[in-house]
Amino acid sequence: MSGQSYSLKDLASKVNGDIVGDPNLIIRSIATLQNASPGCISFLSNSKYKKFLSNTSASAVIVNRENAVELQAAGIVVDNPYAAYAVISALFNTYPNPYIGNEINYFVHSTSSVDESVIIGPNVYVGPNCKIEKNTIIHANSSLVKNVHIGRNSIIHPNAVLGSDGFGYAPNKNGYTKIEQLGRLIIGSNVEIGAGCTIDRGAIDDTEIHDGVKLDNQVHVAHNVILGQDSAIAASCAIAGSTTIGKNFQMGGLSGVLGHLDIVDNVMVGAHTLITKSISKSGNYVGIMPAQDHKDWAKSSIFIKRRKI
Amino acid sequence: MSGQSYSLKDLASKVNGDIVGDPNLIIRSIATLQNASPGCISFLSNSKYKKFLSNTSASAVIVNRENAVELQAAGIVVDNPYAAYAVISALFNTYPNPYIGNEINYFVHSTSSVDESVIIGPNVYVGPNCKIEKNTIIHANSSLVKNVHIGRNSIIHPNAVLGSDGFGYAPNKNGYTKIEQLGRLIIGSNVEIGAGCTIDRGAIDDTEIHDGVKLDNQVHVAHNVILGQDSAIAASCAIAGSTTIGKNFQMGGLSGVLGHLDIVDNVMVGAHTLITKSISKSGNYVGIMPAQDHKDWAKSSIFIKRRKI
Amino acid sequence: MSGQSYSLKDLASKVNGDIVGDPNLIIRSIATLQNASPGCISFLSNSKYKKFLSNTSASAVIVNRENAVELQAAGIVVDNPYAAYAVISALFNTYPNPYIGNEINYFVHSTSSVDESVIIGPNVYVGPNCKIEKNTIIHANSSLVKNVHIGRNSIIHPNAVLGSDGFGYAPNKNGYTKIEQLGRLIIGSNVEIGAGCTIDRGAIDDTEIHDGVKLDNQVHVAHNVILGQDSAIAASCAIAGSTTIGKNFQMGGLSGVLGHLDIVDNVMVGAHTLITKSISKSGNYVGIMPAQDHKDWAKSSIFIKRRKI
Incomplete structure (x- = not known):
């Protein structure tokens, strides 16, 4: 995209996180654990994705204190990795004003x-x-x-x-x-x-x-x-x-x-x-009528219409 | 807004209403009974709001014949106050053609x-x-x-x-x-x-x-x-x-x-x-599945799915 | 509209259909069986509309092999009249690029x-x-x-x-x-x-x-x-x-x-x-709550809310 890059130290300071690994490591983008490549930072906020931590190609991962011991490479340790990811995502936002440089009619x-x-x-x-x-x-x-x-x-x-x-x-x-x-x-x-x-x-x-x-x-x-x-x-x-x-x-x-x-x-x-x-x-x-296979729904539907109070 | 004003007489004639109070009273805008200020006309069409009639700051109120006796100040008496309000609202419409005066591309x-x-x-x-x-x-x-x-x-x-x-x-x-x-x-x-x-x-x-x-x-x-x-x-x-x-x-x-x-x-x-x-x-x-507290809904939902015809 | 016209032969060749009647018949538009006028081609794909076949004013009708014997005038016989209609509809599309000839801002x-x-x-x-x-x-x-x-x-x-x-x-x-x-x-x-x-x-x-x-x-x-x-x-x-x-x-x-x-x-x-x-x-x-007359719905609704599991 537009080529922003940050050191691990820069990113850690934005989210008040503790650095694991080389503070001068350069991060060029954000990726999911599964799809990261070198130069990416990723994050682990949902335990369902913990299985991807050991094999990720991410250069660094944002984790909580509990998962810090499982970091394979560099990382940033914070209390709330999802909140930290939100903050860091803004740094990689490309074209915050996409309308610059063209004539605009409004x-x-x-x-x-x-x-x-x-x-x-x-x-x-x-x-x-x-x-x-x-x-x-x-x-x-x-x-x-x-x-x-x-x-x-x-x-x-x-x-x-x-x-x-x-x-x-x-x-x-x-x-x-x-x-x-x-x-x-x-x-x-x-x-x-x-x-x-x-x-x-x-x-x-x-x-x-x-x-x-x-x-x-x-x-x-x-x-x-x-x-x-x-x-x-x-x-x-x-x-x-x-x-x-x-x-x-x-x-x-x-x-x-x-x-x-x-x-x-x-x-x-x-x-x-x-x-x-x-x-x-x-x-x-909540007020959802449960979705069912069509035949089962037809039976439930007749039941509802026949029984009153 | 744009400064239209009408006499009470003007407004009454638009809705074939009977005038209570000074026919030359000047009305500058429409407001609800609760939020009216002097210079406003208001209306009472829903009996739920009748309690606001005695304390309103509206200079005039559109009422039906039954409520006419309760008018505190001036007013317009009509058969259908809501219909009268609709007619009068059009008089206070600002910028019916808002596109005048700018260059328009279409x-x-x-x-x-x-x-x-x-x-x-x-x-x-x-x-x-x-x-x-x-x-x-x-x-x-x-x-x-x-x-x-x-x-x-x-x-x-x-x-x-x-x-x-x-x-x-x-x-x-x-x-x-x-x-x-x-x-x-x-x-x-x-x-x-x-x-x-x-x-x-x-x-x-x-x-x-x-x-x-x-x-x-x-x-x-x-x-x-x-x-x-x-x-x-x-x-x-x-x-x-x-x-x-x-x-x-x-x-x-x-x-x-x-x-x-x-x-x-x-x-x-x-x-x-x-x-x-x-x-x-x-x-x-009507065909609404009633909304309930989540726990109650879950029970109703299981019931619907289990009982057939 | 824009005046495209095709011979019956032209149209039949687009859909690999067999011609019934004059191959040089000129077709100027598509219409439903009920609303067709001379110069139109129509189609019969839903047996519910078969009753209109004998009285249509369409100059030609697209039919399947089973219905071919019932054609009153000219027609095109294909395996799938609905698919053939789709193909032919494209020939009568007017202004596929409607933006030509005006200055466009984008x-x-x-x-x-x-x-x-x-x-x-x-x-x-x-x-x-x-x-x-x-x-x-x-x-x-x-x-x-x-x-x-x-x-x-x-x-x-x-x-x-x-x-x-x-x-x-x-x-x-x-x-x-x-x-x-x-x-x-x-x-x-x-x-x-x-x-x-x-x-x-x-x-x-x-x-x-x-x-x-x-x-x-x-x-x-x-x-x-x-x-x-x-x-x-x-x-x-x-x-x-x-x-x-x-x-x-x-x-x-x-x-x-x-x-x-x-x-x-x-x-x-x-x-x-x-x-x-x-x-x-x-x-x-499917998961539709059946729509009912309001009184019946109210009874069903109370029933659902009272009965749990």
Whole structure:
């Protein structure tokens, strides 16, 4: 890739680790234990992969204190190898601003303000009344529709839509009257919004995505949702309107939360599950219909439909 | 925001309402009862919020006849406060054409026709054989692939894809032969297509989205679906190919309908539900596996798998 | 549309079919049996539509040998009418390169290589370290983020995102540390990626989409997934990280597969189903909670929650 290289000493100092072997060893990339080649650093954080430690071609391995004795060559010893790997991965990030050096077309409405440190990709649309703070990145082909505020150090991945119209209509005799969506979307700092996500602005009050939230790709968040700090939501989930969710919420992929609910802090929801009621007790909630061989499923399915209460 | 203001008399006349208090009172924005400040108009449509009526700082409140006696200050009395709120919300819409005043790049194929009243956002792609009628809006970063007709007064939200290739292949010895998709996508008038939606054009005959349909964000509609007038579909749903759906269909988020089905008028489907058979009787259909605490779910799950028919 | 026309002889030779009627008959388009008009060719592949054969206005019909005796007018007799229709559909494809004749803005990073035969639509973003091989098409408003390789004859539909950041974080005391995603996304030849799909590049090793894979719209594939040859996945599905899937996998819409699983060749998964365990036996797996009238569902639902193991 782009040729960054670091001494083992450099890397150890970034993660407050103890060096095993030559501190001047040069590391050029990160690899898994199985696929490493000389010049690579690897890490062991899941005991399932311990079997690969003795045969790896990695020049160095990040390990915890317990596994330090099993190092075949050089290494860095830390309390939490996975956290250390995360820190070191950033050093090998190539092209943190990939838009340098090409002419970029994007649109910022005259009523919006974008800090000069913000990186904006090609074809980004920033509509009226938006404000984007320091060191945030808005990647290619994203649309910030209206009334969107984004804090510092956040990342909006490509083709996301922020501040879109909430789904609000009043029924009338001939169909529906559209309710104009006059609120804002307030996104905090250190937030990541995945590729292809859609987050609506509020109808009157605001939609809020608090600091540290991480959304995977293709997540939908409806108008007037409040999503608490450090929540992490996997791909293809949807949260319906006016639901308030506490801190550290986690949700597996393809799951949803109905509207107008209250969810306390520290709730985990499994994949492919729908939350239909407010949750007042932190914990782990699941609602998957078990997948089975088609014949067995057909029998279970008939059973469920026949038995009532 | 942009400084529209209206007298109470102006607003009352828009919704055929009766004025309580000073007709010349100036209203500058809309707010909820809880968050209103002086200069705001609010509304009471859900009895759950009646408790906020006595303490609101709103200068005026839209209420029904029953609640008119409880008005603390000025107000507008109507039969349906929610419908009145919808009408008045449009008056406070800022920047109905947010693309004015910037240079816009978009693409319209030489075989396509776009009425001069149509608003097109930046980076919109309009491919061959498309026709877009009066007063429709195509928002930023949307793609109209091929053979797409859109009626009047419709809104296509950002990053939607219309007229994409249907998912059609004929199996062959070595995999699949692509079936070119030669049909059209016909979208009616007063339709809204949410951000990030994808709607395929027909394989041979057309895909049809009838007048007044509202799609929330990230909805997928496959080729040759016919979706009846005034249907409303919540976020992250999918409708499979060649299914015909009647008028006033409603579907909660993350739900789906299998292909080649017929659904009559006036069917409502809950969230996170799959419809696997044609529906010949209007009504309310649900197929959610209840979410439970993980331990309880595990027991229910084993029970379902063990008991057959 | 664009006025291609073919003699019946021309068409029969493309599909190795036997001609019934005038070999010089001119065919101008394809239509279904029900909606055909003179000048059209139609096909009969599903016996359900046999009733339309006697009254169709099609000038010619593609049929199998069994149905050849029922032809009212001209036709082409083949072993597999559906496969023949697929081949002939390509002849009537209008504007295979719809981007000719307009000025196109797109972005290719200086470190990336795109074969000169590749068709690129407007507003496409191709970031660092990408390689796109012969005759592949990248449609409008798509983003190739980083480290994306695409083989020959593949089609990327509009507004897709390829090579996006995988959803990887290491928990720390104050939230999460981002894990930079350093791997690649390797897409084979003859692949189609639907509109609005998102496919993440690998964290360290690569994400792989093998030859002949077809993804419908709005499918999400997480980092380090390996998806086997000729797999076909319907709309709005999601596959979680590090799952390895064999050849000929098929999955209905709105379904998912959890992470770190192994799925053998020739597995079919129904719509709206979650796969939570590795699958070592090919076959057909389903996990749908049956949709019912709301009252019946409520009873079944209480029953499920009360009965444990």
